Amino acid sequence: xxxxxxxxxxxxxxxxKAVDDLSLHIRPGExxxxxxxxxxxxxxxxxxxxxxxxFTEGEILVNGMSIKKxxxxxxxxxxxxxxxxxxxxxxSGIRYLNFVADxxxxxxxxxEKRIAEFADDMGITDALAEKVASYSHGMKQKLAIVAxxxxxxxxxxxxxxxxxxxxxxxxxxxxxxxxFCDNGGAIFFSTHVLEVAEKLCDKIAIIKGGKLLADGDIExxxxxxxxxxxxxxxxxxxxxxxxxx
Amino acid sequence: xxxxxxxxxxxxxxxxxxxxxxxxxxAKLGTYAALIVLGILILIGxxxxxxxxxxxxxxxLAEQGEVWAVYGFAGAAGFILALFLTLFYxxxxxxxxxxxxxxxxxxISPSAIxxxxxxxxxxxxxLFTLVMLCAAGYxxxxxxxxxxxxxxxxxxxxxxxxxxxxxxxxxxxxxxxSYITRRTGKKVLVQTILSLAAIAALFFVTMGVNxxxxxTFAESAGDIAQAFRRTLYPLYAMGLAIAEANWGxxxxxxxxxxxxxxxxxxxxxxxxxxxxTARNAAKKQKYxxxxxxxxxxxxxxxxxxxxxxxxxxxxMTNAGLGLLYSIGLTIFxxxxxxxIIKNILEKSDRISDPAAYTTVIxxxxxxxxxxxxxxxxxxISVEGKNLWILKSMPVRAKDVLTGKLxxxxxxAIPVSIICSVLYLFVAKILTVPGVILMxxxxxxxxxxxxxxxxxxxxxxGRLDYPSIAKAAKxxxxxxxxxxxxIFLVIGSATLYFVTFRDSIDVTVYxxxxxxxxxxxxxxxxxxxxxxxxxxxxxxxx
Numbered sequence: 001x002x003x004x005x006x007x008x009x010x011x012x013x014x015x016x017k018a019v020d021d022l023s024l025h026i027r028p029g030e031x032x033x034x035x036x037x038x039x040x041x042x043x044x045x046x047x048x049x050x051x052x053x054x055f056t057e058g059e060i061l062v063n064g065m066s067i068k069k070x071x072x073x074x075x076x077x078x079x080x081x082x083x084x085x086x087x088x089x090x091x092s093g094i095r096y097l098n099f100v101a102d103x104x105x106x107x108x109x110x111x112e113k114r115i116a117e118f119a120d121d122m123g124i125t126d127a128l129a130e131k132v133a134s135y136s137h138g139m140k141q142k143l144a145i146v147a148x149x150x151x152x153x154x155x156x157x158x159x160x161x162x163x164x165x166x167x168x169x170x171x172x173x174x175x176x177x178x179x180f181c182d183n184g185g186a187i188f189f190s191t192h193v194l195e196v197a198e199k200l201c202d203k204i205a206i207i208k209g210g211k212l213l214a215d216g217d218i219e220x221x222x223x224x225x226x227x228x229x230x231x232x233x234x235x236x237x238x239x240x241x242x243x244x245x
Numbered sequence: 246x247x248x249x250x251x252x253x254x255x256x257x258x259x260x261x262x263x264x265x266x267x268x269x270x271x272a273k274l275g276t277y278a279a280l281i282v283l284g285i286l287i288l289i290g291x292x293x294x295x296x297x298x299x300x301x302x303x304x305x306l307a308e309q310g311e312v313w314a315v316y317g318f319a320g321a322a323g324f325i326l327a328l329f330l331t332l333f334y335x336x337x338x339x340x341x342x343x344x345x346x347x348x349x350x351x352x353i354s355p356s357a358i359x360x361x362x363x364x365x366x367x368x369x370x371x372l373f374t375l376v377m378l379c380a381a382g383y384x385x386x387x388x389x390x391x392x393x394x395x396x397x398x399x400x401x402x403x404x405x406x407x408x409x410x411x412x413x414x415x416x417x418x419x420x421x422x423s424y425i426t427r428r429t430g431k432k433v434l435v436q437t438i439l440s441l442a443a444i445a446a447l448f449f450v451t452m453g454v455n456x457x458x459x460x461t462f463a464e465s466a467g468d469i470a471q472a473f474r475r476t477l478y479p480l481y482a483m484g485l486a487i488a489e490a491n492w493g494x495x496x497x498x499x500x501x502x503x504x505x506x507x508x509x510x511x512x513x514x515x516x517x518x519x520x521x522t523a524r525n526a527a528k529k530q531k532y533x534x535x536x537x538x539x540x541x542x543x544x545x546x547x548x549x550x551x552x553x554x555x556x557x558x559x560x561m562t563n564a565g566l567g568l569l570y571s572i573g574l575t576i577f578x579x580x581x582x583x584x585i586i587k588n589i590l591e592k593s594d595r596i597s598d599p600a601a602y603t604t605v606i607x608x609x610x611x612x613x614x615x616x617x618x619x620x621x622x623x624x625i626s627v628e629g630k631n632l633w634i635l636k637s638m639p640v641r642a643k644d645v646l647t648g649k650l651x652x653x654x655x656x657a658i659p660v661s662i663i664c665s666v667l668y669l670f671v672a673k674i675l676t677v678p679g680v681i682l683m684x685x686x687x688x689x690x691x692x693x694x695x696x697x698x699x700x701x702x703x704x705x706g707r708l709d710y711p712s713i714a715k716a717a718k719x720x721x722x723x724x725x726x727x728x729x730x731i732f733l734v735i736g737s738a739t740l741y742f743v744t745f746r747d748s749i750d751v752t753v754y755x756x757x758x759x760x761x762x763x764x765x766x767x768x769x770x771x772x773x774x775x776x777x778x779x780x781x782x783x784x785x786x
Contacts, residue, residue, distance in 0.1 A: 050637050051636070051637070071639075072640075072641065076639040080637040088553070090552055090553050090556035090713075091549070094537075095552070098539075099545055099548075100638075102540050103545060103639070103640055104639070105542075106539075107539070108536070108539045111537055112536070112537055115534075115537075125532060126532055129530040129533075130529060130530055
């Protein structure tokens with residue numbers, strides 16, 4: 001569903017590589033977690049996958065289509081949820097959702113049904129008449145999630161989706177992510193919460209300084225250790241036992 | 246602590262004025278130096294301007310022994326100017342600052358936070374007052390053969406005292422606006438009404454200052470001074486303190502400025518936490534599902550941009566001012582239409598077809614006001630932090646840009662048509678080509694202005710503005726359509742009178758100009774729908 005091949009991003013010709021020769025493959029049915037410190041290159045990679053950022057080398061394919069050459073076709077079958085959802089604050093929640101549905105060409109009866117269902121799941125139905133400006137961070141995040149689901153995408157790309165969500169919404173989102181992938185969808189998301197990645201992901205990739213340190217099935221990557229231990233060892237060169245000692 | 250907070254506020258203010266938020270220290274210092282030079286130039290310009298306009302009045306007042314009134318009038322002008330220009334700034338910086346809660350969580354007293362914020366309002370107010378009082382001092386000096394050092398010192402002292410009064414009223418009005426918006430939840434409505442009221446007041450004052458105003462003012466200066474003494478005593482006291490070095494009056498004036506300021510500052514500092522952490526008391530609307538309507542992508546984009554426009558008072562008043570001016574001046578033309586036409590005809594001795602002339606002149610006048618509508622000129626910059634939404638959607642640049650173009654035109658063209666209809670009654674034209682021209686030319690110029698604004702914003706616009714208001718106020722790419730439209734309208738009208746008056750019929754000339762501008766419109770529109778525009782769009786963000 002999403003194939004990243006030798007992806008390299010350099011913001012300036014003589015500057016360092018923000019991401020260097022990254023290759024990942026996210027298949028239908030997989031929840032793929034993307035881990036790394038702040039500034040490791042997660043958001044740069046995610047933005048490139050969504051067609052928001054041009055890249056220096058490599059290729060990114062969405063369902064076999066190049067995000068560089070066929071961006072519109074790629075965007076029709078995927079959705080992006082950023083870490084800090086700056087939505088149209090001058091619109092009400094319902095107008096924002098209707099706008100998104102218009103752009104994706106979702107029929108009115110279908111959009112009404114989906115809004116009712118997803119907004120209810122996220123617990124934001126009552127607030128849909130209010131302006132987005134009055135929403136809390138968590139509410140905006142929930143609205144962004146509902147908007148992302150309006151056109152039933154096959155691929156969901158999310159940057160820190162659990163930040164700002166209350167426990168109920170986080171639980172519902174996790175459940176939804178699992179169901180979404182069980183129905184053939186694919187999810188590629190970044191997170192700092194290792195427990196979430198450990199419990200939710202089928203596969204993970206760990207990135208540091210723009211370079212891929214490890215990737216694959218969660219069991220393969222962590223071996224007999226916890227994900228936290230593996231992450232700290234790989235990213236910070238910290239042996240957890242030594243630290244404890 | 247207060248020193249640090251005040252320094253931060255003044256640096257933020259300087260960044261706001263220069264449009265810089267980051268950059269090398271040397272570059273920043275250079276910009277600040279340029280700002281100071283600009284300030285000095287403004288001061289010199291104001292001194293010369295006030296002397297030119299009010300010199301005669303000042304001389305008459307000096308003859309009557311009423312020099313104080315010059316300082317009084319200058320103080321009143323500085324006071325009103327400061328109040329107009331810092332009201333919304335005061336509201337934003339004191340009651341709606343995003344870092345209020347952050348600072349309150351730190352070991353800083355609320356009164357220090359408030360003092361730093363009120364200090365920056367005072368600083369701005371004192372700049373306006375200082376310029377006006379120095380200009381008054383210069384005028385008096387020029388008209389009376391010089392004033393003493395003591396008078397100049399008193400000018401400075403009063404320029405430091407008077408802003409306390411305007412700051413007090415700015416703070417009170419800002420508190421009132423915040424209170425009303427919090428109670429009603431109608432922030433956009435309240436701010437729009439206030440902005441329009443301020444613009445309308447400025448418009449009527451400007452319209453009232455015609456060529457006879459200064460002469461009348463000079464003749465009855467003595468009477469006006471007496472009325473001033475009775476109604477605006479603080480400014481009378483200030484004027485007398487400066488003009489006659491009257492220490493008693495200086496004390497009275499100082500008390501009038503300091504005491505209310507002290508009371509307001511004390512009350513605000515005691516209730517600062519309560520005010521800035523108060524929740525919106527307006528009742529929340531509960532959503533009730535209703536049938537949704539679908540729209541095409543382009544129309545959906547247009548509606549989105551229109552919603553943004555109508556939900557930002559700053560965007561409306563900065564970018565849509567031309568629409569208001571068009572209607573206002575059309576009404577003005579309707580009221581005094583006959584005398585305007587008579588004037589035109591009297592001044593043009595070689596006019597063979599007066600009816601055709603008035604038609605074409607009216608068409609050019611309506612077209613001129615197209616320049617002042619800059620909705621599309623900042624429509625990409627106002628996307629700012631929201632740009633990711635459009636860029637992550639399966640939507641082509643040409644659809645987004647067409648939506649932005651339409652959001653400008655659906656507002657501008659109806660206004661243009663209304664103006665044309667009203668001018669038809671004023672100009673009393675009956676020729677078919679004249680009527681067509683009256684409608685076509687302004688529409689074609691509105692399209693030119695909207696298209697050029699969009700192209701300029703696409704290629705030269707910034708996207709890093711922190712808010713819609715800031716983008717609407719600061720986008721320099723808006724200047725390109727404004728200046729180009731003004732140049733085209735005035736240039737083509739002048740060209741006719743200088744070169745073609747004897748060889749081409751005025752209506753035919755108007756048609757030629759319209760056709761040429763239309764051709765440019767088509768080229769600009771094709772560019773917006775081209776791959777080049779798509780490539781530029783892809784590079785944004």
